[in-house]
Amino acid sequence: MGLREFIKEYFLSFWDYETPKVMVVKNRTLGVIYRGVQFLVITYFIWYVFISQKAYQESENRPESSVYTLMKGTAVHGDDILDTVEYAQPSEGGDVISTILRREVTYDQRHGTCAEYFKVANANCTTDSDCIKGEVDFDGHGRRTGKCIQYYNHTFKTCEIQTWCPIEEYAVVREPALVEAINFTVFIRNSIHFPRFKVLRGNIKDASNKRDMHRYLSRCRYDEDKEPYCPNFRLGYIADQARENFSELCRTGGVIGVFINWNCNLDLDPSYCKPTYSFRRLDLRKDQASSGYYYRFAKYYSKDGVETRTLIKAYGIRLDVIVHGHAGKFSPIPTIISTVTAMTSVGICTIICDWIMLTFIDKNEIYSERKFDEIIKEPPVPLPTELSYISSFGSNHSDLSDGVPL
Numbered sequence: 001m002g003l004r005e006f007i008k009e010y011f012l013s014f015w016d017y018e019t020p021k022v023m024v025v026k027n028r029t030l031g032v033i034y035r036g037v038q039f040l041v042i043t044y045f046i047w048y049v050f051i052s053q054k055a056y057q058e059s060e061n062r063p064e065s066s067v068y069t070l071m072k073g074t075a076v077h078g079d080d081i082l083d084t085v086e087y088a089q090p091s092e093g094g095d096v097i098s099t100i101l102r103r104e105v106t107y108d109q110r111h112g113t114c115a116e117y118f119k120v121a122n123a124n125c126t127t128d129s130d131c132i133k134g135e136v137d138f139d140g141h142g143r144r145t146g147k148c149i150q151y152y153n154h155t156f157k158t159c160e161i162q163t164w165c166p167i168e169e170y171a172v173v174r175e176p177a178l179v180e181a182i183n184f185t186v187f188i189r190n191s192i193h194f195p196r197f198k199v200l201r202g203n204i205k206d207a208s209n210k211r212d213m214h215r216y217l218s219r220c221r222y223d224e225d226k227e228p229y230c231p232n233f234r235l236g237y238i239a240d241q242a243r244e245n246f247s248e249l250c251r252t253g254g255v256i257g258v259f260i261n262w263n264c265n266l267d268l269d270p271s272y273c274k275p276t277y278s279f280r281r282l283d284l285r286k287d288q289a290s291s292g293y294y295y296r297f298a299k300y301y302s303k304d305g306v307e308t309r310t311l312i313k314a315y316g317i318r319l320d321v322i323v324h325g326h327a328g329k330f331s332p333i334p335t336i337i338s339t340v341t342a343m344t345s346v347g348i349c350t351i352i353c354d355w356i357m358l359t360f361i362d363k364n365e366i367y368s369e370r371k372f373d374e375i376i377k378e379p380p381v382p383l384p385t386e387l388s389y390i391s392s393f394g395s396n397h398s399d400l401s402d403g404v405p406l
Contacts, residue, residue, distance in 0.1 A: 030353055030361065037349040045342040054265070055338035057328030063262070064193040065323040067095040072232075073184035077175075087178065087316075089295075098293070098318040099184060099235065101250040102177045106168045106311040108303065114165035115151045115158045116140055123158045131159035141167050168311060177250035182236040185221070186319060189231055190275065192262050194327045199266060203275045205229035228274060233258075235317065241279040253293035253315035255283040262325040273327070282320060293318045 025031075049055045071088035074081065084091045087100040116123040120140040125131050125148035133146030142163025149160045152170055191202045207213035220230035222237070239246045242256050257280050264273035285291045293316060298309040358368055 025357065027357075027361065030357055033356060034349055034353045037352055038346060041346055041349060042342070045345065049338055049342060054328050056330055056335040057265075057267070058196075058331035058334060059326060059328040060194050060196045061326050063325035063327070064195060065325065066191045067321045067323065068189040069093045069095070069097040069319070069321060070187040071097060071099055071184060072187060073181070075178055075180040075184075077178060082178070087181070087184075089297075089314075089316075095321040095323075096318065097186065098295075098316050099181060100178065100314040100316045101181050101253065102315040103175045104168075104313040104315075105173050105175060106166070106171050107173065109164040109166065109171075109298075109309050109311055110306055111163075112165045113145055113160050113162055114167060115149050116142075116144070116161045117167055117169045118151055118156065118158050119169075120158075125157050125159050164309065164311070168313070172313070177247070179247075179250070181250075182234070182239075182246050184235045185232045186235065186238070187217075187231055188233065188258065188260075188321060190260050190321070190323060192323065192325050194264070194266075194325070197266050197327055197329055199264070199270050199273070199327065201262070201264070201270065201273050203229065203260065204231050222277070224277075233277075238279050238319070239317075241277075242281050244281055249317055250315070252291065253317065254281060254285075254291075255293050255318045255320060256280070257282045258319050258321045260321065260323045262323070262327070264325075264327040266327055266329040 070092050071084055074083055075087070076082075080086075089098050089100070116137075117140070118124055120137055122130075122137070123140065128146060128148050131144050131146050131148050133144060135144045136142070137144075140161065142161035145160045145162060147160040148157050150156075151158045152166070189202070189204060191200065193200045204213075205216065207216060217230075217232065220227050220232055222228075222230045222233050236246055238256060238258070239249060244254065244256070259278045259280070261276045261278065262273065263276070264270075266273070283291050283293065294313060296311065296313050298311050300307065300309045302308065
């Protein structure tokens with residue numbers, strides 16, 4: 001068959017019409033497979049599509065949410081009494097709040113000149129010519145003066161710089177961890193609004209009056225089973241749920257995500273719409289360069305008429321509150337669409353059984369011949385003319401010319 005004939009045949013067959021043919025196959029094995037596959041498909045759609053995924057509902061996945069956080073607790077650190085202002089940043093916040101667990105403090109820094117830290121690149125020197133005046137190393141602490149001086153009380157020398165002196169690496173004082181922070185509490189207030197369904201919910205238990213509400217919030221601690229509507233979370237509980245060691249967090253700090261999940265079936269009463277919480281470490285512990293959490297801040301004051309500061313490097317836990325919401329309610333349109341899809345998918349049973357019948361079952365050639373028929377339109381048989389009809393009639397009957405039979 002040449003290319004032209006193949007293209008012609010393909011083009012002509014494109015316009016053929018195919019219609020299903022009903023054929024009853026008396027085969028018990030094939031019948032059991034057919035009904036079994038039907039049962040599995042129907043069961044899958046009823047359980048997964050309608051029960052698990054609730055495909056009969058209209059849904060909303062982008063609610064409006066508000067978060068307010070507050071750290072509570074008091075700790076004794078040496079001779080100092082630390083309150084929220086001392087260890088919480090910010091003391092009142094939105095969806096991010098952090099607490100200080102350990103501090104590294106550099107006291108009484110003043111503007112002046114001093115030796116650069118010896119681990120900074122090209123900071124070590126022997127003569128003034130090794131230090132370029134005015135040069136700034138962005139990994140260092142300040143601008144070089146061009147002098148090579150003794151590194152504090154050591155025998156080697158480094159380049160002199162203009163900066164806050166003494167530098168942090170030399171004069172830092174490492175304080176012990178604030179172990180009492182394990183009992184600090186974080187107040188997390190969250191409200192969520194599903195505008196499509198006009199439903200507004202909060203994560204705090206309702207109370208008859210403000211006095212009862214205040215009494216409840218001052219005493220309760222969150223528990224998934226006993227107190228699901230209490231917004232107070234212990235830092236120790238959060239660390240445990242995130243599978244983190246609190247002592248290790250005190251040493252390196254860390255970022256923990258507090259996930260609030262609202263999965264609401266609004267076919268039920270809105271009171272059944274309540275949050276669930278999960279906790280997970282967010283910073284990459286495998287990457288030592290970026291793991292942990294710390295930040296620096298300074299307290300400025302005047303000492304002997306000179307501006308002075310105390311530099312604090314704070315290690316702690318940062319909590320990122322992340323809210324997810326999904327709500328669904330019955331609607332006829334998705335119900336009809338899902339039902340039609342389920343009914344259409346039952347057709348896969350016929351496809352599977354036809355393949356088995358035409359491939360594996362004995363006498364599959366007979367089944368194939370019976371299943372596929374090709375009908376070609378033939379030209380109509382010409383009707384006999386009146387003359388031929390009379391001739392045929394006269395050859396077998398009496399002559400009717402005079403009306404008298406012979």
